[in-house]
Amino acid sequence: MSAAVPGARRRPDGTCGSGYSPLRISVEYMVSPMTRATATWSGTKVLFDIDSESGHKVQIDEAPIFGNDAAMRPTEMLLGALGACTGLNAVLLLKKFKQPLRSLEVEVQGDRDEEWPKAFNEIQITFHCTWEGDTDKKLVEQAIDWACNRYCPIHATLSRGVKIEHRRKDSH
Numbered sequence: 001m002s003a004a005v006p007g008a009r010r011r012p013d014g015t016c017g018s019g020y021s022p023l024r025i026s027v028e029y030m031v032s033p034m035t036r037a038t039a040t041w042s043g044t045k046v047l048f049d050i051d052s053e054s055g056h057k058v059q060i061d062e063a064p065i066f067g068n069d070a071a072m073r074p075t076e077m078l079l080g081a082l083g084a085c086t087g088l089n090a091v092l093l094l095k096k097f098k099q100p101l102r103s104l105e106v107e108v109q110g111d112r113d114e115e116w117p118k119a120f121n122e123i124q125i126t127f128h129c130t131w132e133g134d135t136d137k138k139l140v141e142q143a144i145d146w147a148c149n150r151y152c153p154i155h156a157t158l159s160r161g162v163k164i165e166h167r168r169k170d171s172h
Contacts, residue, residue, distance in 0.1 A: 047071065075110070079123070083108040085154040086125060086147045093143035093151075100133040123158065 036053040039060065046067045048060045059071035072080065087106035094101045105128040110120040127144055148155050 044068065075112075075120075078120075079108040079110055082123065082152075082154045082158065083125065085152040086144075087127075089147035089151040090127060090144055093146055094140065097136070097139040097143055099135050099140055099143065100131050101129060102132045103130040104128065120158075 037050055039048045039050045041048055042059075046062050047070055050058050050060060052058075058077070060074050060077060061067040061069060061071040062073060063069050083106035087104055090106070091101065091104060107126040107128060109124050109126075111122040112118045112120055125148065129140070
């Protein structure tokens with residue numbers, strides 16, 4: 001059944017009953033409503049081990065004198081997460097749109113306030129794309145726009161803001 005068929009009605013998801021749309025990516029099976037990561041102090045200066053709910057581990061540190069420069073800074077990790085999130089969605093969409101992507105580098109730069117807490121006041125994302133043939137410029141632009149503004153939860157969180165609460169639990 002298609003929209004061209006008299007009496008056919010579109011569902012809210014844009015499909016006509018089959019549930020399939022060539023422009024829709026269904027990732028509900030991969031996303032849980034709650035995500036968790038735990039940062040544990042290593043006991044060395046300010047080095048933290050971060051364990052993810054999915055079983056992966058990274059470290060965070062600071063430059064001397066506070067840290068030993070053993071790992072990425074928290075602010076760099078934030079920018080990296082934004083670049084990876086938008087980038088992986090761009091790759092998926094460009095493949096779906098059959099664009100001949102050979103390589104992609106997502107460069108993320110952030111301008112920060114001069115005063116503490118030195119929050120980011122502007123972030124720029126640049127997609128450096130290398131192609132293996134001709135591209136459809138409109139589809140490429142759509143893929144990058146959707147990667148940022150439709151599918152990346154990191155981008156959505158940073159651009160909309162989020163309520164953050166904190167609490168303390170003591171152990172002895």
